[in-house]
Amino acid sequence: MLEPAYQADVVVVGAGAAGLAAAGRLTGAGVTTTVLEAAHAVGGRMATEKVDGFRLDRIGxxxxxxxxxxxxxxGLDxxxxxxxxxxxLLHSEGRHHRAGAQAGVRSARSALHAVRALASAPRSIPAPRRTITALGASGRPAAPHRTRAGAPLGTAVDQARLGAALSRHASTPVERLLARPELPAAQALAARGLPxxxxxxxxRxxxxxxxxxPDLTTSSRCADLALRAFAGGRLALPEGGAESLPEQLARNLPPGTVHTGVRVTxxxxxxxxTAEHGVIRCRAVLVATDARAAAELxxxxxxxxxxxxxxxxxxxxEPPATGASLLLDADRDGPVAHTAVVSHVDPSRAPAxxxxxxxxxxxxCPSDVDTAVRIHLSRLYGTPTGxxxxxxxxxxxxxxxxMRPPHDLRRQxxxxxxxxxxxxHRDTSTPQGALHSGLRAAAAILTDLGAGRSMHTAERVATASAA
Known part of the structure; x- marks a missing residue:
């Protein structure tokens, strides 16, 4: 009887986005791969819970x-x-203001031209502002906003400068962004010349x-990459919930590649x-769990x-009339950082x-978080939430x-x-960073295994001699 000296070329521990991305690249190169996941479903933190016909992301x-x-x-095509x-959509003093809508299509040259034109134009007298009273969670008038003159983005010249800055970000090569001096993001913003x-x-x-x-202690290089993605594209959700991304990766793998409910010790x-199946032999091991579980192994x-x-x-x-917009609180006078009627973006996430x-x-998490959030949402959306x-x-x-500085975006x-x-935790702490980290790991494994050549069929040994 012949038995393999090992059961797979590579064992991937963890079926999150990073591990599944790596497995897809490895199996595509002909390397036999086994993915082991302790949970009973793939995805890790990119999980979606089903409740009464709703699809609810854990982190989102x-x-x-x-x-x-x-x-x-x-596998993600x-x-x-x-x-x-x-x-x-920005909420400030009871009003909604749209911002960044032109970032992906305006060129830096046209935005800079707008800055010069607005700077030389005669100033007009601003019209009187209309006061809007927001309603609390119970339907009663909410606490008054702090009053600040003007829109959240400042003057028209300020907005044109912002558009030019975002356009430059969208067209700046990543290498140039990563070559900038590294500071906490909050400090770096103050040095950018914007109002x-x-x-x-x-x-912010x-x-x-x-x-x-919320405190923008993140490395300014990571913040620059996030702004570049915002300026060059559209914020989006995967149809069906966050779990759709890892599930799509898993479906692209050969049948039998992923094994859930298996705890690696x-x-x-x-x-x-493993706790359930003993020792699994292989040529290489890729730990693709979260940072704390990886440190335990x-x-x-x-x-x-x-x-x-x-x-x-x-x-x-009775949904708020904000459409498919991501709503941010420019006043920052409540616990909610951002909110959206996500069923307007993805109708599959809610019943008809x-x-x-x-x-x-x-x-x-604040105490009695649901009450605090309802009160804040009533101000943000201008509607009772009780x-x-x-x-x-x-x-x-x-x-x-x-990702506080100094932060290595390409850790070994x-x-x-x-x-x-x-x-x-090895790249940027975003879904993009997880995918990129998994592909980097797969490339390193392929190099060490001989440019992607499968070793599984080439290195079988006889464990019992023929009669």
């Missing part, structure tokens, strides 16, 4: 149509991305939403040990700090006749790895020959 990180790995990763309305009002009223709430970092360069691996995220899902039969409103709270039904409140303490994925690691 925002995607961008400009993410290059959404095009490069094998069938992923349906549904975009939000162009730009974002403080534009920074506080637009860039936008970056907080994109990075899940230890790893080596040529084997993994790989002692000495640094565990980063994390940004906690709380997502609340409400439903109503119902609207799904998903809202994100960044940082520590009759909205709460579907779920999901708090994830270690939702997103922190090859620990030693036969042992590799990937995940959003």
């Amino acid at each position: 990180q925002l995607l961008s149509t400009a993410y290059p790995e959404l095009r490069r990763t094998p 069938g992923l349906a991305l549904l975009p939000f309305a162009p730009g974002v 403080a009002r534009t920074i506080d009223g637009f860039l 709430p936008l970056l907080a939403a994109l990075l899940c970092d 230890s790893v080596a360069t040529n084997s993994v040990t 790989l002692p000495g691996l640094r565990v980063p700090d994390f940004h906690p995220v709380t997502v609340l899902h409400h439903t109503t039969d 006749g119902r609207a799904l409103v998903s809202s994100t709270v960044l940082g520590p 009759r909205w039904e709460t579907l779920a409140v999901r708090h994830t303490p270690e939702a997103v790895p922190a 994925v090859r620990l030693l020959a036969g042992l590799y690691v990937c995940g959003d």
